[in-house]
Amino acid sequence: MFSYKIVNTYPELLVNAPLMADLRKRFEGYTGPVKNAGGVR
């Protein structure tokens, strides 16, 4: 896996609650709220 060009900082981002809240708000400003519901099966 590490032979690919990857970025592996996911946990650091996700535990940064203020940044996550800010990013969610900012991206929702582009996409709007969830309208097209999906599933897992």
Place this chain on the structure above:
Amino acid sequence: MRGAMFLAAVVLSIGARAVSAETMNELYQRAKAEKSLVIFKGGPVVEYERWGKEFEAKYPGVSVSVTGGFSNVLDAQIDQQLTDKKVTTDFAVFQTVQDFARWKSEGALANFKPEPWDKIDPSFKDPDGAWVAVGVNAMPYAYNPNLVKPEDVPRSALDFLKPVFKGKLIAAYPADDDATLYDFYQIVQKYGWDYMDKYMANQPNFVQGHLGVVRSIASGENLATLDTIANTSLEIIHAGQPQAIVFSEIDPVPVWPLTAAIFKDAPHPNAARLFLNWFMEPEQQSRLAYWSPRGDVARLPA
């Protein structure tokens, strides 16, 4: 002297294997007394239902139930169980790693280090054993090879701004899906928020969760995504449906751990430990449709 050291090493090695085997057998006996295992799995659930059946065949007498759903829905259900002090979930597997960090800080998780702990990359485990990655997923691009010409196959995030994809792109909602948010966040960090203005000008579509993303591309409703999850696309590919994935050599491909933990008040803790130890064995890890967090299991997605 060297011969004596070699002999000692062999004896130690045999001893370590024997202890490990005995532990699994002991765990199995205790798990059998508990009779069942309750797993909550975030995201597509079919894969874990298969693993559950394999586990039941390997360890008769321990039945496995798998509840599937979106990680950011199932985590709220577990929060409620914890609040009510009625934990019915033994083992959770989610993409929302922040939940495990929070549950650890609240003392809700049992520390357990599956074998071989030292083979797991430090970036994919909690040092105390509160949580551990059971797989590592990547977020390459995906497209429909029947509908996208070879010269239009996306190689970087900028390619998704091309007119050929207008109205025919799809992704999960970044504000709803944390892996997708991580994906888009990498792009805006590199290309600036201006990228989002241009991307939205190409009239992309959004759906909740990645199963909808890959099915939409396979059906031809949409042509491409910068936001697939490798194993979700590979499930579609292995089912014979039209889909291809691309690992960009220009933009870094986000990877993230599929994280698991056992709850401190789990009703079937030994069954959960047995399952986690079994799942981390090379025989299972080498058959994942994504990467193993074990450094000694080299299988690549294909």
